[in-house]
Amino acid sequence: MKMTMMLCHEAQPSLLQIPTGGMNLSMLRCRPQKEKVVVVMGATGTGKSRLSIDLAASYPAEIINSDKMQVYEGLDIVTNKITDEECDGVPHHLLGIVDPEADFTARNFVSTASITMKSIVGRGKLPIIAGGSNSFIEALIDDQNYEFRSRYEVCFLWVDVAMPVLHRFVSDRVDRMVDAGIVEEVRKMYNPNADYSKGIRRAIGVPEFDAYFRSEYSSSFDKKTQAKLLEEAINETKINTCKLACRQLEKIHRLRNVKGWKIHRLDATAVFQKKGGREADKSWAEMVAGPGSMIVNQFMYNFSHSRSFATAADGGGRAIKRGAAMAAAVL
Known part of the structure; x- marks a missing residue:
């Protein structure tokens, strides 16, 4: 997609007011600024x-998924894909678009995400890349x-949680996934001859249940x-x-x-x-x-930019209003 050329909208001082001396006046020309990415x-x-x-909610933005398992179609519970309700009307890209049997590599992500970013910027919106696959x-x-760095300026935000606290949350989340039907979801695509090193079957919560599903196909295993x-499969998933x-924390x-x-x-x-709850x-x-x-607002407005974005001053307040809708997936 052809990208829109960036223009400088800031009012420039009169050249009569600038003591040019031996200055090359071509240096006063406005240079294109890099596009912004969060x-x-x-x-x-x-x-x-x-x-x-x-x-x-604070900027006209679209989100690009960078989770290597959520790019695949299917297994929405296993991969913790965000629901349509939780998206709150915000367009999401690279979410559930790849055949579950295919291999989607880092190179595939780079090419697809690059095209998507150009498209988002071309619509005058801010690309936000979100996901846990740091590779x-x-x-x-x-x-x-060096194509990304030459074209974009990036702001990195890292949401961190102390590991003991996060481990307890992850354990509870797996229990909620079981209640939501993860076992039946994985059972529907179970194949005793499947290759767990390819496609969506690499996702945590799929190979862990292999022994359990095999027992269902064998008369030598009793109910106990x-x-x-x-129980072992669920614990192994946790x-x-x-x-x-x-591993993700180490990479960050x-x-x-x-x-x-x-x-x-x-x-x-x-x-x-x-x-959870209102206090959370x-x-x-x-x-x-x-x-x-506030960090993104400073990132967006400390430098001249070709497009005008809405203010982020009310980001915290809007987060409270929408907190209940997202809490089911996060807390």
Whole structure:
């Protein structure tokens, strides 16, 4: 898609007022500014989707999913895909678009996300990239041809939760997924000859149930044994999700401390400790959505930009109003 050329709308001082001396007047010409992109990072379950939608309430924005499992079609419970209701009318891209049997690589993400960003910018909107697959984000930001950095200026937001608190939340979330029907969802696509190293079957919550489903196909397993295998599958899903969160956190620290990415940390630990309700929503607005909106607002307006975006001053207040709708998925 052909990108719109950026223009400078700021009023320029008269050249008669500038002591030019030997200055090259061509230097006074207005140079195009880079387009803005916001990236929301964090371990699984920390509230990345919630923050991205809060931000989209303050700016004309569209969200690009960067979770490597949520790009696949199907298994909405397993992959914790955001629902239409939770999207709150904000357009989402790269969500449930890939055949579950296919392999969607980091290279695929870079090419698809790049096209999507150009399209969003072309509509005069802010691209917000949100997801836990830091390998996808790193491949996009630091591509070999330096295309992203030469075209875009990026603001990184990191929603962080203390690991002991997050691990308890993840365990409870898996129990809620079981109540929501995760076992039946995985059963529908179970194949005893499936390759768990490809496609959506790599998602945590799929290979863990293999032994349990095999027991259902065998007459040598009694109900008691099957119940034990089911319990083991659920516990293994919890353990592996916690391990994933630790790996994701390690990658964020590497990007921040080794590669030098300027990543703004937003501590949501107190929100999760409140375990939902109005107090948790208020804490989210005060500690995450509000500060996040202020950071993005400063990022958007400290430099001249070709497009006019709505103010983010009310980001925290809007987050409170919409907190109940997102709480079901986040808290």
